[in-house]
Amino acid sequence: MAYRETPMVTQRKLAQKSGLLHAAESLVREGGFAALTIQAVASAAGVGVGTVYRYFSNKDELSTEVFRRATIREVEAVKAALSLDDSVAARLAAAAETFAQRAFAAPKLAWALIAEPVDPAVDVARLQYRRTYSALFEALIVEGVESGVLQEQIPSLSAAALVGAMAESLLGPLDHLGCNEITTAALRDFCLRAIGVTVKP
Template structure:
């Protein structure tokens, strides 16, 4: 007869896994991927190294899940900003302000999520979440075009270009840990001009 875990045993396993992920995200926030060795994660979580491997068969699997967890939290915050009742330019402004503002509040984590060299499996997840950001921006741009607030354009191409430009703009200051004070306002101005929001306002 196959062994079935009881609800209590499963709950303990789930709690252990959550603590391991929490410890790994804390280390990622403090030291980047270089500080997320399995031994370091185990020590921070207060468990044996073998316990980490019980949940994650190798470091790449652990880091992929860490990235997915941290990135999901960030994109959820940006998505919430995009859903607020506001004009299209204000929605775009809120998206950039939220994305860049959160990045500058936690620069080491943001650099790890955006650009730090990682295992190919984590890099693949990075592409998934970059597309998610693109789709968020594209939906907002498409809404603006539909309602005549923005000029006709390909929302997907516009959004992909913007997400790439914004990420590239943030990488250097995040790596240095010293963002320029006008970076976010400059990004907002650039983005509104790029999507034609300022031209529409002038018209």
């Protein structure tokens, strides 16, 4: 009679995989992706290195999974801000503030997701998610230009520029850690000016 995985085993495996991902993210939170080694994940999760390979076929798969999970949370938060029932300007303002505030809440993680030198595989994922952010902003800009509350512009270019501006401008503040509220407000205002808000809300 064939061996058949019982619900208990299935659940244990799910818990194991989730435990490995949590251990991995903790390492990234503390020391960036540089701290993410299979050895470190295994010992943080209390298993042998071979076990890690039962759940992830190689390191790139683990790294990108950690990157994706963390980044999706950020994207969703920004998306929620952009989905508010409010003016184009107010939604962009909320998105910029959300992005900055969340970055200040977990500076090392933010740095790892935004700018840390990483494996090419993770960098591919990073570029993908930059396009994801960009697409969100692009839709907003298209809406604004069509309804006349924003100046004429190339939405795809402006959107990418916003993503770059938001990421790069936080790099300094993220490790000096000055007054976050003032930085957040300044970034928000930069973004609003950049897309040419013609009507004040």
